[in-house]
Amino acid sequence: MNKRQFVKQRKPAWKRFEKLVNRSATSKLRPKEAAQFSTLLRELSNDLAIVRSRDWGQHLEGFLNHLVGRGHNRFYRAPPGNLANAIRFATVDYPRLFRKHIWYFYTAAALFFVPLIISWTVVQLNPQLASRVLPNEALEQYDKMYEHDADEFTSANFGDKSMFMSGFYVYNNAGIALRAFAVGILMGGMTVYVLLSNGISIGATAGYMVAMGHGRTFSSFVISHGSFELTAIAIAGGAGLMLGNAIVHPGQRTRKEALRVQGLDAVKIAFGAAVMLFIAAGIEAFWSPAPIPAIFKYIVGATLWVVVYLYLFVAGRGE
Amino acid sequence: MSQSISTSKASAEEIGLDLRIETPENVILTYQLAGPAIRLGAYMIDFGIRAVVIVIISIFLLCTGMVMPGASGGLYALVWFFMEWGYFIVAEGFFRGKTIGKHALGLRVIDDRGHPLTFWGATLRNLLRAVDVLPLYGPGFISMVLTQRLQRMGDLVAGTVVISERRVVLPREPIILEKIEPLPRQELGSYVPERGTLSLIEDFLTRRHILSHERGHAMAAPLASVLAKRLRFQGDPDLPLKFPMAFLARLYVTFLKRDDEEDEDQIDWKPKRKRQRKSGRPRQRQTVSDW
Numbered sequence: 157m158n159k160r161q162f163v164k165q166r167k168p169a170w171k172r173f174e175k176l177v178n179r180s181a182t183s184k185l186r187p188k189e190a191a192q193f194s195t196l197l198r199e200l201s202n203d204l205a206i207v208r209s210r211d212w213g214q215h216l217e218g219f220l221n222h223l224v225g226r227g228h229n230r231f232y233r234a235p236p237g238n239l240a241n242a243i244r245f246a247t248v249d250y251p252r253l254f255r256k257h258i259w260y261f262y263t264a265a266a267l268f269f270v271p272l273i274i275s276w277t278v279v280q281l282n283p284q285l286a287s288r289v290l291p292n293e294a295l296e297q298y299d300k301m302y303e304h305d306a307d308e309f310t311s312a313n314f315g316d317k318s319m320f321m322s323g324f325y326v327y328n329n330a331g332i333a334l335r336a337f338a339v340g341i342l343m344g345g346m347t348v349y350v351l352l353s354n355g356i357s358i359g360a361t362a363g364y365m366v367a368m369g370h371g372r373t374f375s376s377f378v379i380s381h382g383s384f385e386l387t388a389i390a391i392a393g394g395a396g397l398m399l400g401n402a403i404v405h406p407g408q409r410t411r412k413e414a415l416r417v418q419g420l421d422a423v424k425i426a427f428g429a430a431v432m433l434f435i436a437a438g439i440e441a442f443w444s445p446a447p448i449p450a451i452f453k454y455i456v457g458a459t460l461w462v463v464v465y466l467y468l469f470v471a472g473r474g475e
Numbered sequence: 476m477s478q479s480i481s482t483s484k485a486s487a488e489e490i491g492l493d494l495r496i497e498t499p500e501n502v503i504l505t506y507q508l509a510g511p512a513i514r515l516g517a518y519m520i521d522f523g524i525r526a527v528v529i530v531i532i533s534i535f536l537l538c539t540g541m542v543m544p545g546a547s548g549g550l551y552a553l554v555w556f557f558m559e560w561g562y563f564i565v566a567e568g569f570f571r572g573k574t575i576g577k578h579a580l581g582l583r584v585i586d587d588r589g590h591p592l593t594f595w596g597a598t599l600r601n602l603l604r605a606v607d608v609l610p611l612y613g614p615g616f617i618s619m620v621l622t623q624r625l626q627r628m629g630d631l632v633a634g635t636v637v638i639s640e641r642r643v644v645l646p647r648e649p650i651i652l653e654k655i656e657p658l659p660r661q662e663l664g665s666y667v668p669e670r671g672t673l674s675l676i677e678d679f680l681t682r683r684h685i686l687s688h689e690r691g692h693a694m695a696a697p698l699a700s701v702l703a704k705r706l707r708f709q710g711d712p713d714l715p716l717k718f719p720m721a722f723l724a725r726l727y728v729t730f731l732k733r734d735d736e737e738d739e740d741q742i743d744w745k746p747k748r749k750r751q752r753k754s755g756r757p758r759q760r761q762t763v764s765d766w
Contacts, residue, residue: 158731159674159677160731163645167645170645197500198500201498201500201501201502202500202502204502204504205501205502208503210670211669211670211671211674212670212674213674213675213677213678214674214675214678215677215678215681215682216645216674218643219643219644219645221504221505222640222641222643223643224498224502224504225504225505225506225640226640228498228504228589229571229583229585229591232499232589232590232591233571233591237594317545318545319543319545319546319548319549319550320544320545320546320548320549320552321545321549322549323548323549323550323551323552323553323556324548324549324552326552326553326556327552327553327555327556330556330560331556331559331560334560334602334605335605337602338602338603338604338605338606339605339606341603341606341628341632342606399632412631415631415632416631416632416633416634419599419632419633419634420595420599420633422599423595423598423599423602423633424595426602427598441549
C-alpha cells in the first residue's frame with residue numbers, strides 16, 4: 157500500500173474522528189459514539205505509527221499527531237471532581253495530609269509563635285519598644301480602636317462595616333499566607349522572614365494593647381478568630397517550608413522530582429490554610445467585634461481553638 | 476536539568492521545542508511547546524480581561540456604595556482577591572488548562588507526562604505565579620529560558636507545560652499529478668530515492684504556493700542537483716539546474732507511478748478483501764493487519 161491509497165482509505169475515519177473530537181468539546185457523546193471514539197483513537201494511533209515508520213512526510217504526520225493529541229487529551233481526562241470527593245478531602249484527607257507533614261507545621265509554628273511570645277512579653281514590660289516594630293500611626297489607631305469597654309464593642313453601622321472588614325481580611329490575610337507559601341520555593345528563606353516578621357509584629361501589638369490597659373478588650377476581640385488565623389498562617393508557612401526543603405534536601409530524588417512530589421502535598425496544605433483564613437475573616441468581621449459580653453467571646457473562642465486542633469490532629473484517624 | 480546527550484539524533488530532538496510523550500497506545504505524540512512571547516501575549520489578554528472586570532465591578536460598586544459603603548468595599552476587596560489569585564486557578568483548573576487569553580492564542584496547559592491538567596496542578600502553578608512575577612516576570616522568564624521545556628517556576632513545581640495547539644489540516648494532494656509527465660526511464664539510473672526524500676519533496680510541493688517562483692526554485696535547487704547526480708540523470712541537463720521545482724515534481728511523479736505499479740503486483744497475491752473494502756460500506760474497525 158502506498159501513501160496515496162493509505163490516505164484515501166483512512167481519510168473517512170480521520171474525518172469521523174475529528175468530528176467526534178470537536179463534538180466532545182461542546183456536548184456529551186452518546187454511548188455508541190464514545191465507543192467509536194475509543195476505537196478510532198486506537199486506530200489513529202496506529203495510523204500515526206505507520207506514517208512515522210514509513211516516513212510519509214512531516215505534513216501528514218503533523219496532521220495525525222495533532223488529531224491524536226487532541227483525542228488523547230479528551231480521552232484521558234482527569235476524573236471529574238465531585239462533591240463527595242471534596243467533602244472527603246476536607247474531613248479525612250486534609251487532616252491526614254497535614255499530619256503526614258506535621259514537622260513542617262511544628263517548625264513554622266515555632267518560627268511564628270516563639271517570636272510572637274517573646275515580642276509580646278518584651279513589649280508588655282516595656283511599651284515604648286512597640287514603636288520600634290510598629291509604625292506610630294498604627295499604634296495611635298489601635299489606641300482609638302480599643303478605647304471602649306470590652307462588653308460594648310460596637311459602632312453604629314456594625315453590619316455594613318463588618319462586610320467591609322471581612323473582604324479586607326480575606327484580601328490581606330489570605331494574600332499574605334498564599335504569598336508566604338509561594339516564596340517557599342526560594343529555598344524557604346523568604347517564608348521564614350514572613351513568619352518571623354508577622355510573629356514579631358503581632359506579638360508587639362498584643363503586648364502594647366495589654367500594657368496600655370486594653371488587655372481585656374483586645375483579648376476578647378482576638379481570641380475567636382485567632383484560632384483559625386494564627387494556625388492558618390503557621391500552616392501556610394509550613395507548606396512554604398516544604399517547597400524550600402525539597403530544594404535544600406531533595407533526598408534520593410532529583411531536585412525537580414522532589415519539588416514535584418512535595419509540591420503537590422504542599423499546595424493542598426496551603427489551600428486548606430487559605431480556606432481557614434476565609435473562615436477567620438468571617439469570624440473576625442462579624443463575631444469578634446460583635447456587641448456581646450466578653451465572657452461569651454471567651455467561651456466561643458476557646459471552643460474554636462479546641463475545634464481547630466481537634467480537627468487537625470484527630471479528624472480522619474482510625475478509619 | 477542537564478541531560479546527557481548520548482546520540483546525535485537525541486540531541487537534535489532535544490533542541491527542538493517539542494514535548495514528546497508516550498501514550499497508552501504506545502505511540503509517541505509530540506506537542507509543540509509555547510515560548511515566552513506568545514505566553515506573554517496570552518497573559519496580556521488575561522490581564523486586560525481582569526482589569527476590565529474589576530473596572531466594571533467597581534463602577535457598579537460605586538453606585539451601591541452610596542447605600543452600603545461597607546458591603547461594597549468588602550465585595551470590592553473580594554473581587555480583587557479573586558482576580559489576583561483565583562482567576563487563573565479556576566480557568567485552568569476547570570476549563571482544561573485554558574484561560575481566555577490562552578484560548579484566544581491556541582495555548583493549553585497540560586501535565587508534562589501528557590495528562591490533562593488537574594485542579595491541584597493548576598492551583599500550584601498559579602500560586603507560584605506570585606514568585607514568577609516578582610519583578611516584571613523576571614524569574615519566570617529566566618526559568619523558561621533555562622529549562623528545556625520552557626517552564627517557569629510554577630510549571631517546574633507543578634510539572635506542567637504550556638503547549639501550542641495550532642489547527643492542522645489534512646494535507647491535500649500536491650498538484651494535479653496527472654498533468655505532470657514522469658521522467659523517461661532510460662534517462663535515469665538504477666538508484667531509487669528513499670521514501671523520506673520523496674515525502675520531503677511532496678511536502679515541499681504541497682506548500683509550494685506560499686513561496687514565490689524564484690524562491691521556490693532556489694530552495695529546490697540543492698536537492699534537485701544532488702538527486703540528479705545520484706540518479707545519473709541523462710536528460711536535458713538544464714532541467715535540474717534551471718527548473719529544479721519542475722524536476723523534483725517530475726521525479727516525484729516518476730517514483731509515485733512506479734510505487735503504484737509495484738503495489739498492483741502485490742495485490743495479486745494478497746487476498747481480495749481490500750478490493751471489497753474499497754467499494755463496500757464504511758467499515759467500523761480496521762487494523763494494520765487488514766491491509
